[in-house]
Amino acid sequence: SQTIHQWPATLVQPVGSPLSLECTVEGTSNPNLYWYRQAAGRGLQLLFYSVGIGQISSEVPQNLSASRPQDRQFILSSKKLLLSDSGFYLCAWSAFPNSGNTIYFGEGSWLTVV
Amino acid sequence: AQTVTQSQPEMSVQEAETVTLSCTYDTSESDYYLFWYKQPPSRQMILVIRQEAYKQQNATENRFSVNFQKAAKSFSLKISDSQLGDAAMYFCAYRSSSNYKLTFGKGTLLTVNP
Numbered sequence: 001s002q003t004i005h006q007w008p009a010t011l012v013q014p015v016g017s018p019l020s021l022e023c024t025v026e027g028t029s030n031p032n033l034y035w036y037r038q039a040a041g042r043g044l045q046l047l048f049y050s051v052g053i054g055q056i057s058s059e060v061p062q063n064l065s066a067s068r069p070q071d072r073q074f075i076l077s078s079k080k081l082l083l084s085d086s087g088f089y090l091c092a093w094s095a096f097p098n099s100g101n102t103i104y105f106g107e108g109s110w111l112t113v114v
Numbered sequence: 115a116q117t118v119t120q121s122q123p124e125m126s127v128q129e130a131e132t133v134t135l136s137c138t139y140d141t142s143e144s145d146y147y148l149f150w151y152k153q154p155p156s157r158q159m160i161l162v163i164r165q166e167a168y169k170q171q172n173a174t175e176n177r178f179s180v181n182f183q184k185a186a187k188s189f190s191l192k193i194s195d196s197q198l199g200d201a202a203m204y205f206c207a208y209r210s211s212s213n214y215k216l217t218f219g220k221g222t223l224l225t226v227n228p
Contacts, residue, residue: 032214043205043218044159051214059215088157102149103209103216105159 002027006091006106013113019064019078021109023091026072033074034092034103035066044090050074086113116141118208120219127196128227134181135191135222137206145211148182148189153221154202162204165189193224201226 006023013019025031032051036044046059048066056066063082067075074091089109094101117140127133139148150162165173165182172180177197181190193200206219 034214034216038157043220044216046215049214057214090159092159102161102164104161105151108157108159110157 002093002104004091004093004104004106006089006109008109009107010110011112013081013111015083015113016080019076019081019085019111021076021089021091021111023074023076023106024072025074025093028072028093028095030071031093031095032101033068033072034094035074035076036090036092036105038088038090038108040087048076081113083113086111116143116208116210116217118206118217118219120204120206120222122222123220124223124225126225126227127193129196129198131196132192132194133196133224135193135204135206135224137189137191137219139187139189139206139208141187141208141210143210143212147209147211148180149207149209149216150178150180150189150191151205151207151218152200152202153205154199159205163191196226198226198228200224 003026034049035047038044050056050068064078091106092103094103119138146167148165152160152162163173163175163178172182177194179192203221203223205221208217
């Protein structure tokens with residue numbers, strides 16, 4: 001069966017520091033991968049999605065970036081965090097081909113920028 | 115652009131009773147998919163049920179069922195025999211068959227009273 005893991009689960013970082021959140025999927029090949037953010041009291045916002053190694057699409061312009069160095073690995077990064085980057089980040093995957101496939105989520109990562 | 119509206123920020127139900135959560139969406143497309151996700155206090159997003167727009171039959175998963183009204187663009191979730199473990203935030207979500215993006219409503223917080 002397929003599983004998705006992301007880490008760290010909780011992170012407290014000072015403003016201006018870098019960020020790296022990692023996500024891996026097991027049990028499937030060539031998944032579509034996603035990073036979502038959930039701000040307090042809001043629904044989920046799609047940040048990035050990837051349909052293959054090195055292929056990243058950004059939904060929201062910001063100081064975050066994503067990379068996919070391996071087929072089942074997705075990384076969310078920032079060179080300099082802002083206070084507004086605080087939130088709950090969820091990695092997710094769906095099977096290829098994409099049409100209509102359910103998106104499954106990881107456990108999430110809490111980021112607090114202080 | 116597609117939008118998803120959940121008009122009930124909070125709902126409560128007595129244990130063993132039935133509750134219905136509302137969701138409406140706006141789209142000009144004919145081929146799409148609808149989902150209900152549950153987010154318990156652990157914050158992980160868990161798929162509850164999914165509906166393909168081309169199917170007239172309402173989806174059912176054990177105690178969870180939907181009332182899908184395509185013409186009215188309505189997609190409500192019915193939880194029967196509510197259990198304490200059903201307490202969570204519930205999100206309605208829309209996905210076009212031609213798009214990678216999953217669009218979420220703002221959620222309904224369900225409380226189950228013993």
